[in-house]
Amino acid sequence: xxxxxxxxxxxxxxxxxxxxxxxxxxxxxxxxxxxxxxxxxxxxxxxxxxxxxxxxxxxxxxxxxxxxxxxxxxxxxxxxxxxxxxxxxxxxxxxxxxx
Amino acid sequence: xxxxxxxxxxxxxxxxxxxxxxxxxxxxxxxxxxxxxxxxxxxxxxxxxxxxxxxxxxxxxxxxxxxxxxxxxxxxxxxxxxxxxxxxxxxxxxxxxxxxxxxxxxxxxxxxxxxxxxxxxxxxxxxxxxxxxxxxxxxxxxxxxxxxxxxxxxxxxxxxxxxxxxxxxxxxxxxxxxxxxxxxxxxxxxxxxxxxxxxxxxxxxxxxxxxxxxxxxxxxxxxxxxxxxxxxxxxxxxxxxxxxxxxxxxxxxxxxxxxxxxxxxxxxxxxxxxxxxxxxxxxxxxxxxxxxxxxxxxxxxxxxxxxxxxxxxxxxxxxxxxxxxxxxxxxxxxxxxxxxxxxxxxxxxxxxxxxxxxxxxxxxxxxxxxxxxxxxxxxxxxxxxxxxxxxxxxxxxxxxxxxxxxxxxxxxxxxxxxxxxxxxxxxxxxxxxxxxxxxxxxxxxxxxxxxxxxxxxxxxxxxxxxxxxxxxxxxxxxxxxxxxxxxxxxxxxxxxxxxxxxxxxxxxxxxxxxxxxxxxxxxxxxxxxxxxxxxxxxxxxxxxxxxxxxxxxxxxx
Numbered sequence: 001x002x003x004x005x006x007x008x009x010x011x012x013x014x015x016x017x018x019x020x021x022x023x024x025x026x027x028x029x030x031x032x033x034x035x036x037x038x039x040x041x042x043x044x045x046x047x048x049x050x051x052x053x054x055x056x057x058x059x060x061x062x063x064x065x066x067x068x069x070x071x072x073x074x075x076x077x078x079x080x081x082x083x084x085x086x087x088x089x090x091x092x093x094x095x096x097x098x099x
Numbered sequence: 100x101x102x103x104x105x106x107x108x109x110x111x112x113x114x115x116x117x118x119x120x121x122x123x124x125x126x127x128x129x130x131x132x133x134x135x136x137x138x139x140x141x142x143x144x145x146x147x148x149x150x151x152x153x154x155x156x157x158x159x160x161x162x163x164x165x166x167x168x169x170x171x172x173x174x175x176x177x178x179x180x181x182x183x184x185x186x187x188x189x190x191x192x193x194x195x196x197x198x199x200x201x202x203x204x205x206x207x208x209x210x211x212x213x214x215x216x217x218x219x220x221x222x223x224x225x226x227x228x229x230x231x232x233x234x235x236x237x238x239x240x241x242x243x244x245x246x247x248x249x250x251x252x253x254x255x256x257x258x259x260x261x262x263x264x265x266x267x268x269x270x271x272x273x274x275x276x277x278x279x280x281x282x283x284x285x286x287x288x289x290x291x292x293x294x295x296x297x298x299x300x301x302x303x304x305x306x307x308x309x310x311x312x313x314x315x316x317x318x319x320x321x322x323x324x325x326x327x328x329x330x331x332x333x334x335x336x337x338x339x340x341x342x343x344x345x346x347x348x349x350x351x352x353x354x355x356x357x358x359x360x361x362x363x364x365x366x367x368x369x370x371x372x373x374x375x376x377x378x379x380x381x382x383x384x385x386x387x388x389x390x391x392x393x394x395x396x397x398x399x400x401x402x403x404x405x406x407x408x409x410x411x412x413x414x415x416x417x418x419x420x421x422x423x424x425x426x427x428x429x430x431x432x433x434x435x436x437x438x439x440x441x442x443x444x445x446x447x448x449x450x451x452x453x454x455x456x457x458x459x460x461x462x463x464x465x466x467x468x469x470x471x472x473x474x475x476x477x478x479x480x481x482x483x484x485x486x487x488x489x490x491x492x493x494x495x496x497x498x499x500x501x502x503x504x505x506x507x508x509x510x511x512x513x514x515x516x517x518x519x520x521x522x523x524x525x526x527x528x529x530x531x532x533x534x535x536x537x538x539x540x541x542x543x544x545x546x547x548x549x550x551x552x553x554x555x556x557x558x559x560x561x562x563x564x565x566x567x568x569x570x571x572x573x574x575x576x577x578x579x580x581x582x583x584x585x586x587x588x589x590x591x592x593x594x595x596x597x598x599x600x601x602x603x604x605x606x607x608x609x610x611x612x613x614x615x616x617x618x619x620x621x622x623x624x625x626x627x628x629x630x631x632x633x634x635x636x637x638x639x640x641x642x643x644x645x646x647x648x649x650x651x652x653x654x655x656x
Contacts, residue, residue, distance in 0.1 A: 050567075071129075076126075081123075088532075
C-alpha cells in the first residue's frame with residue numbers, strides 16, 4: 001500500500017514538473033500583456049482604435065455601478081471598487097477595451 | 100525607489116488578474132491627472148453626432164467626388180471617386196431608393212462628360228469610366244436605359260455619337276434580341292474545358308430540373324464540344340448528334356480535342372439512353388422559348404453581323420419573371436457575370452469600372468457554385484485592376500449563406516442600408532449615439548432596428564469602412580424625361596432606335612440566321628455523312644458491349 005502511495009506521489013510530482021513549462025509560458029505571456037496594459041495606464045491616454053481620438057483615462061468619472069462622480073481613473077471606482085474593462089470613445093462611442 | 104516598487108507590484112497585480120489593485124495603487128496619480136485634464140480643458144463635452152458626421156464626411160472627400168447625399172444638417176456628403184467606385188453593398192427593401200442611388204452615383208460621370216462635350220466637342224474621346232449592370236428584375240435596367248435616352252436627347256452630335264458607341268444592351272424580347280455566344284471562347288487565358296465547366300456548372304445550379312452525375316457530365320462534354328466547334332446551342336443539332344452515329348462521327352472528325360472525341364466516340368457505351376433523352380429534354384426546354392432560341396446565333400454569323408460586341412457601358416436585362424422562366428434568366432445573368440469577372444484581371448486598370456449586380460442574393464444562394472466563388476474572388480482581388488463590384492440585395496443577412504455573407508461584408512469598402520430590419524444589424528456597431536442617451540444598449544439597439552425598419556424612402560445609412568455610419572438622404576433624381584418634357588415611351592423609342600440597334604438585331608433575322616446554320620450544318624452534315632450511315636459496318640460481337648452497340652445501332656436505323 002505504501003509503495004502504491006509513493007508511486008502515486010512520484011507520478012504526480014512528475015506531472016507537475018512536466019506541466020511547469022506550460023504554466024511558465026502562460027505566466028510569462030500574462031506578464032508581458034500586463035506590462036503593455038500598464039504602459040497605457042501610465043500614459044493616461046488611450047487612442048480609439050476606430051476613430052483615432054485620444055481619450056483621457058483620468059477624468060471626472062461617473063461610476064456606472066454606484067453613480068459616484070469623482071476625479072480619478074475612469075476604469076476604477078474607489079467607492080464601490082468596480083473595475084471597468086472597457087469604455088465608449090468620447091468621440092465616436094465605439095467600445096475601447098483597456099484591461 | 101518607491102515608484103519602481105509600486106510599478107513592480109502593479110505589474111504583478113495585473114499579471115495575476117488583479118487589475119483593481121494596480122488601479123488602486125495609481126489612485127493618487129489618477130486623481131492629480133484628472134484634475135489637470137479638467138483644468139486644461141482636455142475633457143470637454145464630447146462632440147455631438149452632427150459634428151462627428153461632418154468630420155467623417157470631410158475625411159471621405161477628395162478628388163473627383165461623387166455625391167452620396169446630404170446629412171440631416173443639410174451638409175452634402177461627397178466621397179472621392181477612388182473610394183466611391185470600390186466594391187460596395189447596397190441593402191434595403193423594394194422601393195426604398197436603391198436604384199435611384201445607383202443612378203445618381205453611376206450616371207453622374209457620364210452626364211458630366213456629355214455636358215462637357217456640349218462646350219467643346221473634342222473634350223473627351225471616350226466616357227472615361229466603365230459600367231456593367233446586370234439586372235435580373237428589369238426595374239433598374241429600365242431606369243438606366245431611360246436616363247441614357249434622356250442624355251442622348253439632351254446631347255449635341257458629339258455627345259450622341261459617344262453614347263451610341265459606348266452603350267451596349269443585352270436584352271431579349273419578341274421584336275429584337277442581343278445575340279449570345281456563350282459557347283464561343285473569347286478569353287485568351289481560359290481553356291475550352293474550363294469554359295465548358297463554368298457554363299455547365301451555372302446551368303445545373305440555376306436549373307429547376309435535377310441533374311444526375313451522368314447528365315451533368317454529358318452537359319459538360321456537350322458544352323465543351325460546342326465550344327471546340329464554335330457551334331451555337333441548337334436542339335436540332337443536339338438530337339441529330341445524339342441519335343445519328345454517322346452524323347456524330349462526321350462532326351467529331353472536325354473536333355481537335357481528343358478528350359471530347361474519345362468521350363463521344365464511346366458515347367453509346369458510356370451514356371445510358373435515359374440520360375441522353377433526359378439531357379435532350381433539358382436542351383429542348385432551354386431553347387424552346389423563341390426569344391431565347393433567337394439569341395443563340397452561330398458565332399461565325401455573329402462575326403459577320405458587325406454588331407457591337409463589347410462597350411464601356413453594358414446594360415444587361417435578364418428579367419424573365421413575367422415573360423419567360425426565371426431560371427433561364429438567372430442562368431444568363433450568371434453566364435454574363437462569370438464572363439465579366441473572368442475577363443476582369445486582364446482589363447486596363449487606367450479606366451475605373453463598376454460592375455453592378457442587382458438582386459445579388461439570388462445569385463449567391465449556393466455557396467458551392469463556381470460563379471459565386473468567382474464573384475467572391477473578384478470582391479477580394481479586383482481592386483488591383485481598378486474595378487469595383489456593387490451588389491444590391493434584399494434580406495441579405497437571412498438569404499445568403501453565412502460564409503458568403505461574411506466574405507462580402509469583409510471585402511466591401513462601403514455599405515448603404517436603406518429600409519430593412521435584419522440587415523440593419525450590420526450597421527449597429529458603427530452608429531453614433533447621443534452622449535446624453537441613458538437607455539441601456541439593448542434598448543437603444545431595439546429602437547435603432549425599429550427606426551431602420553420604418554425608414555422613409557431615399558433615407559439610408561452610409562457606412563464607409565473606418566468611419567461611423569452616416570444617416571443620409573440620397574440625392575434627388577428627377578424622372579428621366581422631366582427636364583426635356585418627353586414621355587417615357589418616347590424615351591424608350593429613342594433608346595431602341597438610336598442605341599439598342601447597335602447591339603441588337605430583329606428576332607426574325609436572328610431566327611433566319613439560325614435556320615440557315617441548321618440547314619447547312621445539320622442537314623448538309625447528314626448528306627455528307629450519309630455514306631457512312633447507308634453502309635453500316637459489320638459488327639463482330641465478341642462481348643456484351645459489342646452486343647449493346649449492335650442493338651443501339653439497330654434502333655437508330
